[in-house]
Amino acid sequence: MADVVLQPNRAAAQAARKRSSLHNALRRKSTVAFLMTLPLLLLIATLVIYPAFYALHLATLNKSMQRFVGLSNFEFLFRRETFWLVVKQSCIFAITAVIFKAVLGFIIAHFVHNIPAKGQRKWRGMLLVPWVIPPAMSTLAWLWLFDPSYSAFNYTLSFFGIGPIPWTGDPMWARFSVILVNIWVGAPFFMIMYLAALKSVPEQLYEAAAIDGANWWQRIWYVTLPMMRNIIAITTLFSLIVTFANFDIVRILTAGGPLDHTHIFATWAFRVGIEGSDIPLGASVSLFMVPILAIAAIFILRDVNKRGNEA
């Protein structure tokens, strides 16, 4: 009898203890924190880290993805002229575009910084428009400006006696156009970053430099640039990653043409992997972006952490 009474009691007590320990566990900081970050962890693990390694695996398969072929996809790529063309073009594209974006952004930021504060907002707002429009949409406008038969640019240039320019038809001009559009899209981002950095340079430094008789060039070289060094480094490296991995602009403007002379890694990987349905080869192509991205990422991280320590 007693047993019968006791047992449920004990069970209930146990259950209560269990519940309270579960309750305690749920109240514990680390558990709550873990639960809060769990969706993020799952997302990163399944949709970023896993695919990244899956790409490595895919790159070692043959076209029908049934046989392991080791590194022969890479061997095949190394023997193809187009591949080296793509490597060369990706580097030219990324480096030229980033340099011009950085320089243009720096110059524009200075001009905006120079004018009276109450007008700055308006100008900044106007100059950031290219960054706000979805790149796919604005590249369409450029495509239309470059149109072979109705090009608005050629129409304007014809008044100056400059003959029709094959903006997207000739390999060199096509490369120029692609880089130009990329600069157009990206320069405002640099402008905004540099403007924010310029505002944080203390005015007293310029006054001190002016008293010491520094001219405008010396002021930029000895005051502005050292003060902005970190932000310039981060912005440039970040833009290097984005530009190197660019897809939209090249895809819409030239689709890699004429004769593959504007293909960069991303567009060629798409052409080979999705349109040519050779997924392993496409994966191998896109993997070639990893080294340069990794180098840029390491430097960015170093700078970001340095900033964190300074703060």
Place this chain on the structure above:
Amino acid sequence: MTTVTVDKAAPTRKVKYGSMSRDRAWALRWSYFFLVIFAIFFLTPPIYMFITSLKSSAEISAATNPWWVFHPTPENYIALLTSNQFLRFFWNSAIVSIFVVTITMLISVPAAFALSRMRFWGSATLATGVFLTYLIPETLLFIPLFKMFAVIGDWTGIQLINRWYVLLILYPTLTVPFCTWIMIGYFASIPKELDEAAVIDGASWIQTLTRIFIPVAFPGIIAATIFAFTVSWAQFLYPLVFTTSTDQLVMPVGIITSLIRGDVFNWGQIMTGALLGAAPPLIIYAFLMDYYIAGLTAGATKG
């Protein structure tokens, strides 16, 4: 007394000040001059979009002055806004963006709170990891992801490729890391005393987040929301790879694949579509410029 001394000091100062202000004035004039040139460079494509969108096909092929509209007509706008196909693209884009923004905020705000306030084992490494993930471009992952979803379709019979909702799974990989990162920045700037006070008053962690952190860091949340929206509205590669049927397409891909048929470019409609596609981010930007810029610069200039 004081006025006298000021008057005395005035002549010598005035000369110097005058030359400086003359320099200033010239610098200002040059600044405006170059700013106007840059503004022309930056605004030409969108303005040209607008000019072309008002032209009829006849006027475009007449090859008159491309920079001017001689017979403005709303026919392109009418054609697109009454076409079911185009409205479908717009609708798909809107649905995808709204869902992605919601998912992003639901994932990134709690995670950012945990990572910035509740120090736990590996939290610092994880924060760095989130930033690294943000640096991985989508062009690196689209091929393995495509294959992954194809394999999932084969195994489970859940067809994800060529369905608009596959984008709800894909876009958060682009938005969540950056939104988490900027929210970590915003949360870290909230004084510690504030949540200590909340804990003393008996608030749970969840309450601290919803009652204190979210209201205080509201500007950051708006900035992150705007970022997530712009990214998901503008994304081009993933929908191009993962969706092909016209009823599953979103704006950017829809305009490019449906309005360009072979070699026939209907430029009037393409420009109208592009302008309408660019409108939502532009409108948000026009009204919430400061939040937009705050979100843009927060990633790098914090601290």
